[in-house]
Amino acid sequence: MTQSAGARELLLLRHGKSDWREPVADYDRPLKKRGKLGAQRIGAWLQEQALEPDQILVSPAERALATAEKCVKAMGHTVAEVETDRQLYMASVEDLLAVLAKTPDSTERLLLVGHNPGLEQLVRALPAQPPATPEDGKLMPTATLAQLRFQGAWSELAPGTAELQRIVRARALSSEFPFPHGQAVDEWRQRPAYYYRQSAVIPFRCLDGQLEILLIGSSSERHLSVPKGIVEPGLSDIASACREAEQEAGIRGQVQLPALGQYRQAKWGSWCEVTVYALEVTEQLPEPEWQERQRGRQWLSPVRASQQVRQPELGRFITKLTRLLN
Structure with a gap:
């Protein structure tokens, strides 16, 4: 001041x-x-x-x-x-x-x-x-x-x-938002800067000796995906991913480290950087406690899950997770 x-x-x-x-x-x-x-x-x-x-x-x-x-x-x-x-x-x-x-x-x-x-x-x-x-x-x-x-x-x-x-x-005011690169601002985007950093989890469980992957409906309900969202100020990638898992899929669990990897997704006129983690599911919330239950959830085999997700990078991460757990 x-x-x-x-x-x-x-x-x-x-x-x-x-x-x-x-x-x-x-x-x-x-x-x-x-x-x-x-x-x-x-x-x-x-x-x-x-x-x-x-x-x-x-x-x-x-x-x-x-x-x-x-x-x-x-x-x-x-x-x-x-x-x-x-x-x-x-x-x-x-x-x-x-x-x-x-x-x-x-x-x-x-x-x-x-x-x-x-x-x-x-x-x-x-x-x-x-x-x-x-x-x-x-x-x-x-x-x-x-x-x-x-x-x-x-x-x-x-x-x-x-x-x-x-x-x-x-x-x-400007209809666009400054996007920082280091200390300088040399780019303007459609949403605030923090929107372009996201995290996701691939939820899994072993049932009767078989690995299963949980997928949910996307926000548009046009395809299946995994819990994913913006990393908001004050939250770590992992904390944000766990929050999305609870809100979007109604699940809780244990994040496996290190991250499976990262990929880029085109959104809001630019590129979002998405960090992906594996989440071993330990609890499924009852529907009344599941905030976005309209999405639905499906447990699928790894092969079926990798075929159902729209993002090819997520399919490759599901395959990578399968290899790590076998």
């Missing part, structure tokens, strides 16, 4: 565009794809501008929490940094100031993710010179960030005590 002693910075982010098609209560309304991308663009912009927060507070409503998590991961941070506060759900200006007043003075830059009308009213109230209303009449549309600065303790923050630095709309 380069700010002078006593200087504070407040980042106010309205949640991304939510999906009204879902027949759920307001509190549980999810983000649309546009809302997720908007949150990620704000996160990438904050990282580019060296504006990563020291603390992150968020309304626990689904659309706000998802916005915070998408934003934080796009910054390269872990979702463990996100703190929820029930008082932020549909909070008034008074509620928001009460939450902010509890912020420790060790926090120099705070990101707060919440809802209108409270956030917009706060953005209008805090600056000594209130902002002009844009031509479209919307000061804080969805996935919009306001940056404010003030002097003193968080408990002293009050209307008229801050200076508005800028208001940034996600839709005004």
